[in-house]
Structure formats: C-alpha cells, structure tokens
Amino acid sequence: MSEPIDAAARGPAQAVEPRAAATASTRDVTVSPHGAREAAARVVQVQKSLMTHNDGVAAANREAFRGSLVLNVVSSPGSGKTALLERTVRDLAGELSVAIVVGDLETDNDAERLHAAGAPSVQIVTGTVCHLEAEMVARAVEQLDLDGLDVLVIENVGNLVCPAAWDLGEDLRVTLLSVTEGEDKPLKYPRIFKDADAVVINKVDIAEAVGFDRARALDSVRRVAPGARVFELSARTGEGVGAWLDFLRERRVAKAAAHDAAARG
Amino acid sequence: MHEFSLVMSMIDLAEKAARADGARRITRLRLEIGALAGVVPEALEFAFDGARVGTMAEDAALEVTYLPAIAYCATCQSEFELDNRFGIAVCPACDVPSADLRQGRELTLASLEVDG
Numbered sequence: 001m002s003e004p005i006d007a008a009a010r011g012p013a014q015a016v017e018p019r020a021a022a023t024a025s026t027r028d029v030t031v032s033p034h035g036a037r038e039a040a041a042r043v044v045q046v047q048k049s050l051m052t053h054n055d056g057v058a059a060a061n062r063e064a065f066r067g068s069l070v071l072n073v074v075s076s077p078g079s080g081k082t083a084l085l086e087r088t089v090r091d092l093a094g095e096l097s098v099a100i101v102v103g104d105l106e107t108d109n110d111a112e113r114l115h116a117a118g119a120p121s122v123q124i125v126t127g128t129v130c131h132l133e134a135e136m137v138a139r140a141v142e143q144l145d146l147d148g149l150d151v152l153v154i155e156n157v158g159n160l161v162c163p164a165a166w167d168l169g170e171d172l173r174v175t176l177l178s179v180t181e182g183e184d185k186p187l188k189y190p191r192i193f194k195d196a197d198a199v200v201i202n203k204v205d206i207a208e209a210v211g212f213d214r215a216r217a218l219d220s221v222r223r224v225a226p227g228a229r230v231f232e233l234s235a236r237t238g239e240g241v242g243a244w245l246d247f248l249r250e251r252r253v254a255k256a257a258a259h260d261a262a263a264r265g
Numbered sequence: 266m267h268e269f270s271l272v273m274s275m276i277d278l279a280e281k282a283a284r285a286d287g288a289r290r291i292t293r294l295r296l297e298i299g300a301l302a303g304v305v306p307e308a309l310e311f312a313f314d315g316a317r318v319g320t321m322a323e324d325a326a327l328e329v330t331y332l333p334a335i336a337y338c339a340t341c342q343s344e345f346e347l348d349n350r351f352g353i354a355v356c357p358a359c360d361v362p363s364a365d366l367r368q369g370r371e372l373t374l375a376s377l378e379v380d381g
Contacts, residue, residue: 040380040381041292041378041379041380042286042288042378042379042380043376043377043378043379044282044283044286044288044376044377044378044379045375045376046278046279046282046374046375046376046377047373047374047375047376048278048282048373048374049371049372049373049374050271050274050275050278050372050373050374051274051372052274052278053274053277054274129270130267131267131270133270161267161303162267162303163267164303165267165271165302165303165370165372187351187353190301190350190351190352190353191301191302191303191352191370192303193352194301194352194366222362223351223353223355223362224351224352224353225364226354226362226363226364227364228364
C-alpha cells in the first residue's frame with residue numbers, strides 16, 4: 001500500500017489550504033472551503049413558480065376536457081361533498097352526462113357511492129398525499145370516456161388547506177362549507193375560499209338545531225370571496241338544490257359555447 | 266403537509282437550473298412566498314430538511330421572502346395592501362371589496378447561489 005507515503009507527501013500542502021480558506025469562509029458560512037469552488041460561486045436567476053410542472057399538466061388536462069364543464073370541489077372532511085354530488089348526479093340523470101373523479105387518502109367508498117348514484121366514477125387513492133395534483137387527474141381520466149361528456153366533477157381530498165394551490169384543469173372551483181363547521185371558516189381558511197367561483201353552504205336543514213348564524217356565515221364568505229356565487233342548500237333533503245343545478249346548467253352551456261367558438265377559430 | 270410536494274418541486278426546478286448553468290452544488294435557494302399561498306414556514310423548513318438529502322441542494326441554505334397580499338380596487342383604480350391575514354380585501358380609500366388579488370399567491374423560486 002502506498003497510502004502512508006502519499007499522506008506524508010501531501011500533508012504540508014493540505015495543511016495550508018484549509019487555513020487560507022478559513023479566512024475567506026468567515027465572510028459567508030455557506031461558502032465551500034475549497035478555493036477553486038469558491039471562486040466559481042455565482043447567482044443563477046430562476047424566477048419560476050413551484051407550480052410550473054403542475055400548471056403545465058393542468059393546461060394539458062384543460063385541453064383534453066374540451067367542451068365538458070369541469071368542477072374542482074373542495075371542503076373539509078365531512079362537509080357533504082359526496083352527498084351533494086350524489087344528489088347532483090341523480091337530479092341531472094337523463095339530462096346531462098356527469099362523470100366523477102374522487103380523491104381520498106384510502107378506500108374507494110366514495111367512488112362506489114357515486115357509481116351507485118349513476119355516474120361513471122374513478123377513485124384516486126392518494127395514500128399520504130393531502131391533495132390532488134393535475135397529474136393524478138390526468139391518469140384517472142384515462143379510465144373515463146370524455147367524449148361528449150357534459151360535466152366532469154373532481155372531488156378533491158377533504159382538506160381546506162393543501163388542495164388550494166393545485167390547478168387541476170378545472171373551469172370552476174367550488175368550496176363547500178356545512179352549517180356545523182362554524183361561521184368563520186372562510187376567515188380561517190382564506191385561500192381556498194378566496195379562489196372559489198362558487199361557495200356552497202350545505203346541511204341547511206339542521207342549521208337551526210346547531211345554532212348556525214346564517215348572516216355571520218354569509219358575511220364571512222362575502223368578505224373573503226366577494227366574487228363567488230353562494231348557494232345555501234341541503235344535499236340530504238334537496239332544499240335549495242334547484243339553484244345549484246341551474247348554475248351548473250348555465251355554466252355548462254357557456255363552456256360548450258366557448259369551446260365551440262374557439263374550435264371554429 | 267403539502268409543503269413536502271412544494272419542496273420536491275422546488276428542488277427539481279433548482280437542480281435543473283443549476284445543471285443548465287454547469288454548477289455542481291447549490292449553496293442557497295431564494296424562495297418568494299405570498300401571504301395567501303397557504304404555506305407554513307416551519308412545515309416548509311421541516312420538509313426541506315428531509316427532501317434535500319442526496320440532492321445538489323444537500324448543504325444549501327433556504328432563504329424565504331414573504332410577500333404581502335396586494336389587491337386592486339376598480340373604483341379608484343389603484344392597488345392596496347391587505348391589512349389582515351384573512352384574505353379580506355377592502356379598499357381603504359373607497360371601502361369597496363375587491364376580488365382582484367394582484368399579489369399574495371406566489372410560490373416562486375427566485376434565484377440560486379451555486380458553485381463548482
């Protein structure tokens with residue numbers, strides 16, 4: 001082995017370099033102790049959103065969805081997203097074709113419920129991921145026939161924080177709030193309400209029993225999301241659902257018309 | 266804990282930019298986060314500590330600049346900074362609510378310091 005001889009030969013030279021570099025490194029703790037690297041240290045401008053990749057896939061999704069109206073439905077767990085969609089699918093049966101992509105950490109219970117209601121449904125099991133990303137949706141819709149589909153609903157993972165930043169390629173962001181959750185929810189989770197095109201207040205049938213302060217809730221929504229359409233309904237009893245369905249009908253017609261106009265160039 | 270997904274995107278963008286510049290190592294990442302981006306600083310740092318292992322940014326410092334939320338008032342045709350953390354945008358001059366958010370959602374990798 002030549003190791004001991006090598007070490008002895010290099011010893012003095014090596015001992016000098018770290019000392020010299022040590023003086024330089026006091027200027028900036030992150031600078032490497034190696035002189036050559038230090039000389040090459042430089043700034044690289046990037047100026048790119050962390051969502052760049054996701055937004056690219058979302059744009060491709062939007063292209064693939066063509067004339068279908070696409071909703072991204074978000075809420076905390078248990079607000080009644082699936083119940084609202086079951087009601088929506090049943091009430092629109094024979095009038096509009098609806099397909100659903102639903103995300104949950106585990107189980108395909110929701111997809112089964114929605115399938116039973118009459119909509120082709122694909123479950124995305126996210127495992128530990130707390131939100132849906134555009135790529136997950138792109139893979140899921142491969143299992144659906146998008147041709148001539150009127151409405152595609154993406155039911156996001158129940159979470160009022162994480163899904164907010166991810167564009168999935170939707171036309172409308174719908175945020176649900178149920179009367180049991182507290183009237184100030186929009187103030188506590190501003191981003192997801194601020195980006196909503198529509199806010200649905202669900203479970204109004206039990207509002208009185210739980211002491212729901214309607215005026216205060218509406219005020220919270222209006223202050224955070226002044227541009228959002230607001231629907232007060234009960235997915236369970238059907239109260240107020242008519243206005244919600246009319247909204248979907250109206251937006252679907254608008255989307256199909258915009259798509260046709262763009263296709264004609 | 267979506268911060269982990271964000272940090273993975275950030276490191277991916279950073280490594281691509283660093284490689285394109287011929288760098289071997291990333292020593293600093295400069296990130297800009299809007300007040301309404303929904304990012305928890307502690308969660309971001311925790312995620313970064315885990316995600317950087319084995320990457321070009323393994324020894325990098327993470328420098329985060331927080332940007333205030335700014336909205337546009339159509340009535341007086343000027344921008345104003347939100348005075349609360351609730352995303353409530355009411356023009357202080359006109360007392361009119363605004364849905365036109367001009368800044369506050371940013372999640373931007375601004376620049377890197379590299380060497381090698």
